[in-house]
Amino acid sequence: MPKPLNVFISYAHKDGAKLASQLQADLTARGYDTWLDQARLQGGSNWSREIEEALDNADVVLALLSAGSFESEVCRGEQLRSLRHRKCVIPVLVHVRADRPVYLEVRQYRDFSEPELYSLRLEDLIRDIESRSGADLAPGFRKTRYDTVPPLPANFVSRPAELESLRQVVLSDRERRNVALVALRGMGGIGKTVLAQALCRDEAVQAAFPDGVLWVKVGEKPTDADLVGQMREAAKALGSSAEGFDTLEASSKLLRTLLKDKAALLVLDDVWHANHVYDFQPGDARFCRLLFTTRNAEIGAAIGAHGHSLDVLAEEQARRLLATYAGRSEEELPGEAAGILHECKGLPLALAMIGAMLREEPPRRWADVLDSLTRIPQLRLSESRGRNRGERQGSPAGGAEALFRSCGLA
Ligand SMILES: Nc1ncnc2c1ncn2[C@@H]1O[C@H](COP(=O)(O)OP(=O)(O)O)[C@@H](O)[C@H]1O
Ligand SMILES: [Mg+2]
Numbered sequence: 001m002p003k004p005l006n007v008f009i010s011y012a013h014k015d016g017a018k019l020a021s022q023l024q025a026d027l028t029a030r031g032y033d034t035w036l037d038q039a040r041l042q043g044g045s046n047w048s049r050e051i052e053e054a055l056d057n058a059d060v061v062l063a064l065l066s067a068g069s070f071e072s073e074v075c076r077g078e079q080l081r082s083l084r085h086r087k088c089v090i091p092v093l094v095h096v097r098a099d100r101p102v103y104l105e106v107r108q109y110r111d112f113s114e115p116e117l118y119s120l121r122l123e124d125l126i127r128d129i130e131s132r133s134g135a136d137l138a139p140g141f142r143k144t145r146y147d148t149v150p151p152l153p154a155n156f157v158s159r160p161a162e163l164e165s166l167r168q169v170v171l172s173d174r175e176r177r178n179v180a181l182v183a184l185r186g187m188g189g190i191g192k193t194v195l196a197q198a199l200c201r202d203e204a205v206q207a208a209f210p211d212g213v214l215w216v217k218v219g220e221k222p223t224d225a226d227l228v229g230q231m232r233e234a235a236k237a238l239g240s241s242a243e244g245f246d247t248l249e250a251s252s253k254l255l256r257t258l259l260k261d262k263a264a265l266l267v268l269d270d271v272w273h274a275n276h277v278y279d280f281q282p283g284d285a286r287f288c289r290l291l292f293t294t295r296n297a298e299i300g301a302a303i304g305a306h307g308h309s310l311d312v313l314a315e316e317q318a319r320r321l322l323a324t325y326a327g328r329s330e331e332e333l334p335g336e337a338a339g340i341l342h343e344c345k346g347l348p349l350a351l352a353m354i355g356a357m358l359r360e361e362p363p364r365r366w367a368d369v370l371d372s373l374t375r376i377p378q379l380r381l382s383e384s385r386g387r388n389r390g391e392r393q394g395s396p397a398g399g400a401e402a403l404f405r406s407c408g409l410a
Pocket of ligand 2: 192193194269270293
């Protein structure tokens with residue numbers, strides 16, 4: 001017997017759950033292997049690895065289009081990811097007047113809006129499934145646009161658990177939530193910028209925000225001209241010209257206008273002042289999200305952002321990071337590495353810095369560095385600046401110490 005076709009049913013909890021369950025029951029009865037996100041039936045779900053795996057295993061994806069799915073970045077993500085992976089995506093209308101996503105190039109929609117016609121439509125749908133007759137990805141969405149996201153570091157070490165939990169905050173299908181603004185918080189050097197970059201490069205995130213994932217470098221004291229420059233870049237990334245982006249005020253308004261009906265993710269990196277978040281805030285753009293990284297926990301709280309804290313690396317990852325920067329395999333790390341790992345307390349910046357410094361160095365140098373590290377007053381894992389600055393200059397770990405100091409760690 002041939003393997004049954006795998007049918008993934010993509011729907012929004014808000015107004016697609018009933019039809020989704022009905023289709024699942026009927027298609028299962030006809031011998032199809034169906035999958036739908038059960039968590040969503042109960043009232044919302046996040047993007048998950050299960051969704052990703054189920055999508056990848058699917059032969060056919062039914063995209064239930066409703067007001068709710070139009071708003072949901074999880075639904076958008078499911079639809080776009082399947083289109084990009086060249087799955088057969090069949091659009092199914094829950095409501096006749098449901099907004100139709102612009103990235104779907106569709107020959108026909110299967111209209112399930114009238115319950116009396118359900119059985120007839122089901123037969124049409126089964127014909128579509130059998131003949132794999134679905135939608136294509138609209139031409140404008142086939143190529144990557146103007147990309148503002150900086151590349152990941154050459155020695156990038158992935159942090160799957162951290163990426164997943166951040167993604168969960170940004171991609172969710174919940175009715176009552178307040179995550180339009182997310183603050184990724186943590187001390188300097190803990191890896192906020194790199195994690196945010198990895199998020200921007202994540203396929204599910206890119207699929208959920210088809211109009212663009214925009215990167216904006218803010219910093220401690222940007223001038224108005226710096227911010228205007230960044231807003232122009234954001235406009236270009238949205239496929240628009242930067243005409244009229246002159247003053248900060250005008251640019252801020254123009255950007256907000258551009259974002260109004262778009263599904264875009266804005267990432268503001270290294271924010272020190274709440275004002276800079278306000279400058280870029282997409283206002284009432286329903287499908288946009290803004291994520292910013294900051295060392296200052298107070299900013300997020302002050303503007304009502306959802307706070308998400310990043311912690312130091314787990315031991316295993318810290319070891320991998322040190323080894324990667326030192327250009328060795330983990331097995332090749334000298335015995336002194338254990339002490340260095342202990343002293344660096346899982347802080348990526350410190351590990352990267354020391355690893356790079358010890359690249360191609362003999363174990364004797366590792367011992368020297370470890371020795372100086374143990375003499376630096378406790379590496380302080382806090383946001384405040386430490387004491388004893390200016391001491392022990394010229395020690396073998398002087399570079400690392402200067403670096404710790406510059407982040408307020410030593
Ligand atoms: N996942 C990672 N893989 C490789 N290097 C990393 C990673 N995270 C951080 N680093 C290193 O640590 C440095 C500091 O990380 P960064 O993301 O800039 O910290 P933050 O933004 O929290 O201050 C980076 O420049 C990089 O060298
Ligand atoms: Mg940073």
